Amino acid sequence: MNQENVGIKTPEFVSLQFQLAGLGSRTAAFxxxxxxxxxxxxxxIVAFFLFMYGTADIMLLEMTSxxxxxxxxxxFLINWGYFFVFEFFSGGKTIGKKMIGIRVIQDNGHSLTLLSSFIRNLLRIIDSLPANYFLGLIMIFFHSKHKRIGxxxxxTIVVHERKAKKKKKLTAIDREIEKRGLAxxxxxxxxxxxxTLSSKEWNLVKTYCSRFPQLPLEERNELTLQVAEILFKKSGIPLEGKSGREIEDTLLILYMILKDEWEFEL
Structure with a gap:
């Protein structure tokens, strides 16, 4: 099938373009x-039989059930929990999805939430009916956005991972991060x-970093403390005992982390 694109407008009024994952790529990952x-x-199963064989006691044999x-x-828990845990904690990607280069996201373009991951994987039971995932495959094939019931x-939707952008000229803040050797x-x-960090926190740290290289030292120190008091508290990062340079470095690293989550290739 052709790989269609879908446009999404986020609650922050940012337009994003994603390439939907079709039946072929989703089946390969599955x-x-x-x-x-x-x-x-x-x-x-082998461990179970070894255990039963190794403890072949009459009392145990009577309690085989x-x-x-x-x-x-x-x-059952491993087979169901595998998809639920990996998709939520690995950015919408199981091992199979990661190898194929696809991921699950919400309809609004944001990362998968705990509830969304739980619901879509709980309904695998229905999608697998009557056998061999038949209903899920039919739904993915015929739905305009390749959605199964879950x-x-x-x-949620399943999309292809965005290809890495070609390396371009470093911005002022990128050069500063590279100069400091931060990762x-x-x-x-x-x-x-x-x-728990939303677009509000991302916009705050992005604005801070965009102004960071141009600000005079005194203004930069003042802005750094103001931003750190907000973001550190929300991120659970201790502020006490840190030097001005350490606070700056932490904010710059936080910028890099949130950038992966919120800055999309359009």
């Missing part, structure tokens, strides 16, 4: 995920905390 889960399931029930529950109810890995923020 097959990869299922193969991985199949390996895990086989290992769990208990470990069997536990094994079935564990397999996507319709959760308000996103220098600041650890919990995924849950990161998802």
């Amino acid at each position: 097959i990869i995920d299922q193969l991985l889960l199949m390996v895990v399931n086989i290992l769990i 208990l470990p069997l029930a536990i094994t079935i529950i564990v397999i 996507d319709l109810v959760a308000g 996103k890995e220098d600041l650890l923020i919990e995924e849950w905390t990161l998802k």
